[in-house]
Amino acid sequence: MEATPPTPMRTDWRGTVSFGLVVLPVRLVAATEEHRGRFREMHSGCGGRIRHKRVCEVEGPQEEIPYGEVGRAVELPDGGLVPITDDDLARLPLPTKHTAQVLGFVPGADIDPISYGRAYYAAPDGPAADRPYVLLTEALAGTGYVGLCKIALRQRERLAVLRPRNGVIVVQTLLWRDEVREPGDLSPATPVTDRELQLAELLLSELTGIEMQKLDDEYGHALEQLVAAKIVGSEVPELPTPQPAVDLLAALEQSVQAARRSRE
Template identity: 60%
Template sequence: MRALWSGVIQFGLVVLPVKLFSATEEHPVRLREIHTADGGRVQHRRFCEAEDREIGYEEVGRGWELPDGRLVPLTDEDLERLPLASRHVVEVLGFVPWQDIDPISFSRPYYVGPDGPPAERPYALLVEALARTGQVGVCKVAVRSRERIALLRPRHGILILQTLLWQDELRDPGDLAPSAPVTEREQELELAEVLMRECTGVEVGQLRDEYRHALEELVAAKVSGGQLAARPEPVPAVDLMAALEESVRAARAHQGG
């Protein structure tokens, strides 16, 4: 893997040289944009508003837009001089229990590797200390031109830097919570808990993305002129109690089989 960030982790007086590596790799299914009238491919080209002409990618830079609409060009060299401590230093601000972190704020995980033999001992020390205490380190880091709050946590003997969303990036759910009371039907609640216990033991590692396969089936049908059979849609239960009881029976039969 190629490192995308290098710097140091600092906690107390301990300074640990590290490198960051992408921990995930998504495999999205990408559809081509086409002109619906004739099926031709659609291309996106870059035009300069000032010169009213198409320009090449090598001519494209970045800039900051002022309130009056003017653009201030910013080069890579300018961004390297950004007065931000977290550009090359992951400063651990404190430690909190792992269970205190709400997963809704999770953004992107990175593998953290020690940068050179002298870093290996303090690296192993931090991994083991976090694993024993069940704590995670709360820190700030600037990755990919964004400063993020992040967590340092152990996983299988290595450190993970888990970036988080800022509080103002979490949307208010509003009035999505149901108004129907739950406590009136205690029997339904107990049966729902039974169903959850019967349906434990999911092997997440065995699950696969079926979207690509379904899309290939659809494309094959369109090319051959055939038709795909419509899949039945789930129907909301009219009698919740009956649906729960049937679900429990089905789950027990599946476990037994």
């Protein structure tokens, strides 16, 4: 299966970042892209390809609506639709459409990673932005702070942090507080012994030093094997499922020994 080609870096947002009286013109480009196997929908009964049609509830399903005639609307409680055009959205009275006002700075460790959303690289937009851009980048790197701001992206206003990465400012969106679910009673109340905790901490220290750049996504290769096997009518061997240790203490001791041997 062919690898997905990288997506060209197009500008997703253009505006200014302001902190205090300093105004920094920037443009944002997506910092990440996902690579995944592309599946098609099919009718499991006959194997035919399933396609979706755009139809109108008023005119009926006989004729597909051209994409150019598809608009957007807000649905009212009674089911009525209020059309919203691109011009309407352009006139939306939202300051964060074009200005990301830094509300303040906090230590990066204060941001719970569960809140992190999509990341964008911020590039200086014009020569006049170069000096304040470098200044903010180096100040963030030197202090360990991140800037907290609000910004309107993809037709939504979000919280975001400004943080440095390899000399570049990253604008990373955050989930709102009510978008993060609490775990409830998922955590068990089972106690552990001091020896078990000591061995677990020792095992963690033995398993440090992972080289992240050498880790690869194996999903695409596994999907290729599955497709090739199905074409010729063979089976892909199933991998064994790891089973919980019966003796936790013994499993910890053996794991520490195996980790040490792997380093020799």
